[in-house]
Amino acid sequence: MFMSISFRLLVNLESLNSVESIGNLVRHRTAPIVVATENGYAIRFVPAISGESLAHAYQICLVDEAKRFNLPLTEESERGEFLKFADESLLTKYGIPIPENENQIRRAEVQVLLKDVVCDVGGFLYAGDFPIKRTSLFQVGYMVPALKDVKATALETQFHVRHAPSSMKQYQAPYNVEVGSAIYTFTFTMSFDYVAKPMTAFGERDEAGEKELMGQRDTRIKAAVAALASFITLLPFGAKKSRFMPNLEYLSAVAACCEGASFLVSPGNDRAFVKETVERAREFVSLMERIRGSRPELKLVSLDKEGAAEGLDGIEVVKNPEAFAKRIVGVIDEASKVGK
Numbered sequence: 001m002f003m004s005i006s007f008r009l010l011v012n013l014e015s016l017n018s019v020e021s022i023g024n025l026v027r028h029r030t031a032p033i034v035v036a037t038e039n040g041y042a043i044r045f046v047p048a049i050s051g052e053s054l055a056h057a058y059q060i061c062l063v064d065e066a067k068r069f070n071l072p073l074t075e076e077s078e079r080g081e082f083l084k085f086a087d088e089s090l091l092t093k094y095g096i097p098i099p100e101n102e103n104q105i106r107r108a109e110v111q112v113l114l115k116d117v118v119c120d121v122g123g124f125l126y127a128g129d130f131p132i133k134r135t136s137l138f139q140v141g142y143m144v145p146a147l148k149d150v151k152a153t154a155l156e157t158q159f160h161v162r163h164a165p166s167s168m169k170q171y172q173a174p175y176n177v178e179v180g181s182a183i184y185t186f187t188f189t190m191s192f193d194y195v196a197k198p199m200t201a202f203g204e205r206d207e208a209g210e211k212e213l214m215g216q217r218d219t220r221i222k223a224a225v226a227a228l229a230s231f232i233t234l235l236p237f238g239a240k241k242s243r244f245m246p247n248l249e250y251l252s253a254v255a256a257c258c259e260g261a262s263f264l265v266s267p268g269n270d271r272a273f274v275k276e277t278v279e280r281a282r283e284f285v286s287l288m289e290r291i292r293g294s295r296p297e298l299k300l301v302s303l304d305k306e307g308a309a310e311g312l313d314g315i316e317v318v319k320n321p322e323a324f325a326k327r328i329v330g331v332i333d334e335a336s337k338v339g340k
Contacts, residue, residue, distance in 0.1 A: 001191070001192045001193070001257060001258070001259050001332060001335050001336075002189070002190075002191050002192075002193075002257075002258050002259075002261070002262040002263065003189065003190050003191075003192075003255065003256065003257045003258070003328070003332065004187065004188070004189040004190075004255070004256050004263065004264045004265045005187065005188045005189070005232075005253060005254070005255040005256075005265065005328075006185060006186070006187045006188075006253060006254055006265045006266065006267050006268045006273060006277075007184075007185060007186055007187075007188075007250070007252075007253045007268060008146060008183060008184075008185050008250075008251040008252045008253065008268035008271075008273070008306070008308075009143075009183070009184045009185070009235075009248060009249065009250060009251060010183050010184075010248070010249040010251050011180075011181065011182060011183075011184050011246050011247070011248050011249075012181040012246060012247040012248075013179050013181055013244065013246060013247055014047075014179060014180055014181070014238070014244060014246035014248075015028060015177055015178065015179050015180070015239070015240040015244040016049050016053070016237065016238030016239060016240070016241075016244075016246065017029040017048065017049040017050055017053050017238060017239065018177075018178075018239055018240060024173065024174060024175040024176055025157065025175075025176045025177075025178070026175070026176070026177045026178065026240075027178050028047050028155055028178035028179065028180050029047065029048050029049065029050060030045045030046060030047055030048060030155065031045070031046065031048040031142060031144060032044070032045050032046075033045075033046055033144055033145070033147070033150070035147055035150050036147070044150060046144060046145045046150065046153050046155075046182065047145070047153065047155045047178075047180030047182060048142050048143065048144050048145075049142065049143040049184070049186075049237065049238060050142055050143075051140045051141045051142050051143075051186075053237045053238060053239075054140045054143065054186065054188070054237045055122070055136075055138075055140050056080070056082070056237070057231060057235075057236045057237035057238075058122075058138065058140070058188075058227060058228070058231045059077075059080075059082055059118055059121075059122050059227075060080055060236065061227035061228075061230040061231050061234075061236065062117070062118055062121055062122070062223065062224065062227040063077055063078060063080065063118065064227070064230070065223040065224075065226040065227045065230070066117045066118070066223050068223075068226075069219050069220075069222065069223045069226075071117040071216065071219060071220060071223055072114060072115055072116055072117055073116055073117065073118065074090075074094065074115055074116045074118075076090075077116055077118045082118060082122065084116070084118070084119050084122070084123075084124035084125070085112050085115075085116075085119065085124050085126050085132075086124075086125065086126065086127065087126070087127070087128070088128060091108075091112075091126065094115050096108060096111045096112060096115065097111075098128060099128065099129075099130040099132065100130070101130060102130060102202070102203060103202075103203040103204050104130070104203060104204060105130055105131075105132055105200050105202075105203050106198050106200035106201075106202065106203035106204060106205060106206075107203065107204050107205070107206045107209075108126075108132050109132050109134060109198045109199070109200050110198050110206045110209040110210055110213065111206065111209060112124060112126075112132065112134075113134075113196070113198065113213055114209055114212060114213060117220055117223065119134065120134075120137075120195060120196060120220060121136070121137050121138065121195065121220070121224050122136050122137070122138065123135050123136030123137070132200070133199075134198075134199050135199065137190055137191050137192070137194060137195065137224075138188065138189065138190040138191075138224075139188070139189045139190075140186065140187070140188045140189075141186060141187055142186065143184045143185070143186035144184065144185065144186070145182040145183060145184060145185075146182075146183045146184070146185045146268055146269045146270060147269040147270070148269050148270035149182075149183040149269075149270065150182075152182065152183055153180070153181070153182040153183075154180065154181050154182070155178055155179070155180045156178070156179060156180075157176045157177070157178050157179075158176065158177050158178075158179055159174060159176055160174070160175055160176070160177065161173070161174050161175075162174075162175065177240070177244065179244060183251065185267055185268035185269060187264075187265070187267055187268075188228075188231075189264065190224070190228065191262070192221055192224070192332075195217055195220050195221050195224065196213040196214055196216055196217035196220050197210075197213070197214075197217075198210065198213075218336070221332075221336065225328075225329055225332050225333075226329075228325070228328070228329075229325040229326070229328070229329055232321055232324060232325040232328070233321050233322055233325050235248065249305075250303060250305060250320075250321050251271075251305055251306045251308075252268065252271065252273075252274060252302065252303055252304050252305060252306050252308040252309070253268070253302065253303040253321075253324060254266075254268075254273065254274045254277050254300065254301070254302045254303075254308075254309075254315075255300070255301045255302075255324070255328050256277065256281060256298060256299070256300050257298070257299050257301075257328065257331045257332060257335065258296055258297070258298045258299075259296060259297040259298075259335055260288075260294065260296035260297060261284075261288050261296040261298075263280075263281060263284050263296075263298055265277045266280065271306055271307065271308040272308075273308070274302050274304065274308040274309045274312065274315070275308070275309075275312060277300065278300060278312050278313075278314055278315050281298055281300055281314070282314065284296075284298070285298055297335070299316075299331050300314065300315040300316065301315065301316045301317075301318065301324065301327045301328060301331065302315050302316070302317045302318070302324075303317075303318055303319070303320070303321060303323075303324040304317050304318075304319070305319065
């Protein structure tokens, strides 16, 4: 099962991703994007929220679900510090033998997965003499303004003054925070193929450890999916929410759940992305049937509050993020039962 989701969100007055402070100015992250103009293409710097911020939020959701399902976590992951066995001290702390040759890498990877489910779903990298690399099973990119709606994007500095008693006037310092408003889009993908399975194909096997992992596979998938549902409904990423809680509205989203192949939905750069995804999905299934001789099972679900899915066949449409998350969970659950 491979799943991909694209979102379109109307977000006003947010400071979700700050970068360095310059004096009394807290700057918003900006990034360059290429936009179409009448004379070709141009570079524009726009407010953005990094993929690291979104990935951290999903993994925090995964930690919460891992506790509920009684799955293993390290102390660092429980605190939201995703160090993920980056060096020898962390391997030693949790009693994992440091690989001394290439044949011991697979065994070490299995031991890491048994210690922390976040490393299973979110990947990790031990950069020692014999590195252990596990690619993340989920991917997420920057949240950026939708290309076709980039004119409706702004970044502005807001002036504030810290309150202090009148006898402490020196503490009433002014400060400035950059806030952004835009129609944002981002894409999230996840593959369930390697949950509870080592990616290292060679080397010594820890038969007992791998058997233990496979015994937890169904529970680990449930935790990953439950974390995704929380992520979709809460969108818990970003900083400075205590005083800059954004005015956020879901405009539309599209999800594709595909068995037997990997299909990536179109990015939400304009409202036509749902229609484009439906058309591409139809051609994709036909292409896979022609070159492989079998049709992959591909199901599409859309959240639509802006008419993005009107009049489209071959896609299920819901009206709110809770129903959207519920349907995605249902599709994955159905596929898991069929797979057994």
